[in-house]
Structure formats: structure tokens, C-alpha cells
Amino acid sequence: MEYITSVKNNKIKELKKLLTTRGRRKAQKYLLEGEHLIKEALQNNISLNEVYVTTEYLNRDRLHLIRDYFPQAIQITEEVAQVITDTVHPQGLVSVVDMPEQPDLDMSQGRWLLLDEVQDPGNVGTMVRTADAAGLKGVVLSPDAVDLYAPKVQRAMQGSQFHLPILVNDLAETITVMQQHDLIVYGSLVDERAQDYRQVKPQKDWALIMGNEARGMNSALLEKVNANLYIPIFGKAESLNVAVAAGIIIYGLSR
Amino acid sequence: MEYITSVKNNKIKELKKLLTTRGRRKAQKYLLEGEHLIKEALQNNISLNEVYVTTEYLNRDRLHLIRDYFPQAIQITEEVAQVITDTVHPQGLVSVVDMPEQPDLDMSQGRWLLLDEVQDPGNVGTMVRTADAAGLKGVVLSPDAVDLYAPKVQRAMQGSQFHLPILVNDLAETITVMQQHDLIVYGSLVDERAQDYRQVKPQKDWALIMGNEARGMNSALLEKVNANLYIPIFGKAESLNVAVAAGIIIYGLSR
Incomplete structure (x- = not known):
């Protein structure tokens, strides 16, 4: 050897x-x-x-x-x-x-997680793992999100990177393509003026966008989505961790 | 200065x-x-x-x-x-x-999160933050969990440590006290023989136990609880991150 x-x-x-x-x-x-x-x-x-x-x-x-x-x-x-x-x-x-080539994905149907400028490697990895567990069709990362191939991201995905396709693509473009195929795209907001995720009628196919840890989703995307969802805060915390919030909404929409 | x-x-x-x-x-x-x-x-x-x-x-x-x-x-x-x-x-x-003195808490009612030997500082901190967001009454850590006062745990709690009481206490004893007051105590398991968390009838008061990242909950506790809950896995991931799983069940029980 x-x-x-x-x-x-x-x-x-x-x-x-x-x-x-x-x-x-x-x-x-x-x-x-x-x-x-x-x-x-x-x-x-x-x-x-x-x-x-x-x-x-x-x-x-x-x-x-x-x-x-x-x-x-x-x-x-x-x-x-x-x-x-x-x-x-x-x-x-x-x-x-x-590095694999970018997969050529059919975005006309299925359930998707879109990550807008999420920066923490652990958060991105954990959300890919959750998307896998929930049986989503794929994950789309914005080009300015943390690098998918960073060792910390790879570790946090715990193998889910090999279970479902992960694409890096402009999210505005991604949303446009999905909406052209009548896929419902949800944004997420820490704002009670958005729609309570528990009030959403179960749909077969959808996409959910989670935003940057500090700034949330880009405002240009907030305007493009079909609806913005929020998770009610019953206590005194300002917000939830983004990966926890993703899990709550994904499983909430999967009921 | x-x-x-x-x-x-x-x-x-x-x-x-x-x-x-x-x-x-x-x-x-x-x-x-x-x-x-x-x-x-x-x-x-x-x-x-x-x-x-x-x-x-x-x-x-x-x-x-x-x-x-x-x-x-x-x-x-x-x-x-x-x-x-x-x-x-x-x-x-x-x-x-x-360090504050251990709070003297009334465990006869309310909603609680119990952490059994959870070791990752980020996971413990994130779960305390989720418990705060969901308006739970308090969090109980087993004595062998990661130290609550470790800087990484304090950072991950993001201020929630000042919003709700956190106690270190033997969990078997805690469960006994809660059950004496007719509080329903749920365990959590990565096992489809447990009860699907979505099938639980909404209750006013309850306690949820989350277990160690690798080994799950202690078997002695699994036998004491009123029911063990699991989150269905629809994809190929072996499990969810423990803090994400806690968020999904806590908000699922809070509907």
C-alpha cells in the first residue's frame, strides 16, 4: 500500500x-x-x-x-x-x-425545496436531509447559497446528497418555469401578515422557498410566489432556526 | 477604562x-x-x-x-x-x-420538552429556541445531556434561555411526577411500530421526549411513556436531524 x-x-x-x-x-x-x-x-x-x-x-x-x-x-x-x-x-x-454534471430535471411536477442564499453549511445539509426524508423530488440552491460541495455541507447531508437531485439554478427563473406548469410556489416569511402554513389546503405538488438566515428571502422572489407562508410564534423567540422551520412547513404541507 | x-x-x-x-x-x-x-x-x-x-x-x-x-x-x-x-x-x-438556581417548577400541567442525553450543543440550543417559539412551559435536560452553560449551547439558544425555564433533572423521575398529574408523556422513536405523530389527537397539555442523536431515547424511558411517536420517512434518508424532528412533532402537537 x-x-x-x-x-x-x-x-x-x-x-x-x-x-x-x-x-x-x-x-x-x-x-x-x-x-x-x-x-x-x-x-x-x-x-x-x-x-x-x-x-x-x-x-x-x-x-x-x-x-x-x-x-x-x-x-x-x-x-x-x-x-x-x-x-x-x-x-x-x-x-x-x-462533481456530477448538473442534472436535467423535469420541474413541471413534484414537490421541491428551493434555498435562497442560505449560508450555514449545517442548515443547508440538514434541509437536504429533511427534503430526502419527506420524499421531495429535488432541491434547488440559488447560486449565492453556500457551496454544495463544501465538506461541512456534505457531512450534514448524511448521504441524502445521493438520494435526490440537487441543482444550482437562478431561483427567479426556476419559479417562472414551475409556475408555467401550474406548480404552486410558496415563499416563507417571519411575518404574521403572511399566510399561516396550517391554513394551506393540502396539494399534491408544490415548491417551498426558504430564505437566508438573517435577511430572509429576496424581496424579488417574495413578489413572484403564489403565497408566502409563516409559522406562528406562540412564545417570545424572534424566529425559528431555518432548518427547523423548513421541517415544520414541509411536513405540514405533506399531511 | x-x-x-x-x-x-x-x-x-x-x-x-x-x-x-x-x-x-x-x-x-x-x-x-x-x-x-x-x-x-x-x-x-x-x-x-x-x-x-x-x-x-x-x-x-x-x-x-x-x-x-x-x-x-x-x-x-x-x-x-x-x-x-x-x-x-x-x-x-x-x-x-x-448560574441561576434550579427553578422550582409546577410540572402538573403545561407543555414540556424533555431532552434525554442530547449531546450536540447546536441541537440542544435549537430545540430550546423551538420550545420557546412554540410557547412551551419549560425544558428539562437529563443530567447526562450536554452542559446547558457551554458557550455553543448558549449561542444556539439565541436568547430563548431567558424566555422559558430550563431544568436539569432525572427524566424517569420527571415522567413519574408528570404522569401522577395525568400529563401525557410522549417518547419519540425512529420506528414505524411507534405511533405516527399525525394520528395523535390534539391535547391541551403534554410532554415530548427527544433522545440522543445516535442511540435515541433510553429504553427505560421508552417503557414509561404513554405513547411513542414517530415521523414517517417517505424518502431514503435513515432519519431526521433531532432538532428538526422536535420542531415537526412540537408544531404537529400544537395544531
């Missing part, structure tokens, strides 16, 4: 670049970390370019797994693992994956 | 201890960071022991605010701020607060 012990190794220098949005876009590759995500990728026919394992990971009784599944794996030290991951305690298994 | 420039200053050494659970328990004090949290504390009559501000914070046109509200504030350098906070980019305003 090839063994890399230096952080100055050329392969490692190239991998390090994949920790930035710019580096990922240039290489059209991204990093997947941890046994759970890498298993999910394999189960969903995602091909792995290279696999890196730490000595510590191999010592945790995982040598048979590596021999069976990743015969070409490259062994690295903990120090090298630190350099190519953004976690304090790397999980010991890292892989390089090609 | 007193100005501390050394991380070896005795006051700073004492503050640093408040970053650990052990240090906080010994001193019976904790740290609050950031303008939003500190304003929320003041608005809810929480007295601040000491206030520390960075030079950078003062330069951001905040000198008038400090002069008006915190005349005794102590100025610190960015380097010192780094040492007494756990964030990469400290917000420049830190205060020391006395």
Missing part, C-alpha cells in the same frame, strides 16, 4: 486545494469524508477516484474492509489527514469524487 | 476556566458572548457580573453603547478575547453571569 507521510507530497497539495470553493470548481472534484458517507456513495453508484486511509483507521480493525473494497487505497498519517480535512478529529477515511 | 492586554492576567485566567464544564460548576458562573445575547439577558433582568469589550468592538462605533450601558466594562485585546471565547472570530463583547 502506498504510504504518504509528508504534508508536502504533491498529491496532498492538490487535495488541500479541494477544501476551498475555488479549488473544487477548478478541479471539478470534491472530498467525501468518513465511512458512512463513502458507503452511501458506493451504494448509490458514485465512483470514487482515490481513497485515503489513516494508519489509525487501519488499526481499528478496518484492514479487511479496505482490502475488500478499496484495494488501491493510499495510507496517510494523522498529520496528513488533518491537512486534507476541515475537522479537528478526521474520521480516517477520505475519498475524492468527481 | 481598565485595559487588559495580557492573556496571563489573573482575571483572564479565571475567565478561561469558564470554558470548561468543570470550571463553570466550580465557579457557578458562565460566559455570555455577543451583543444579541447580552441585550437579551439585560432585557430579561439577568445581572451581568463583568463585561469585557475588545478594542475592535469599541472602534465599531460602539463606545456610546458601552458608556451608557456598561460603564464598568473592561477593555481587552483581540488576543485576550480569543482566549476567553471558543469561537474563531469572537464578537468582541463578553460577559460573566451567575
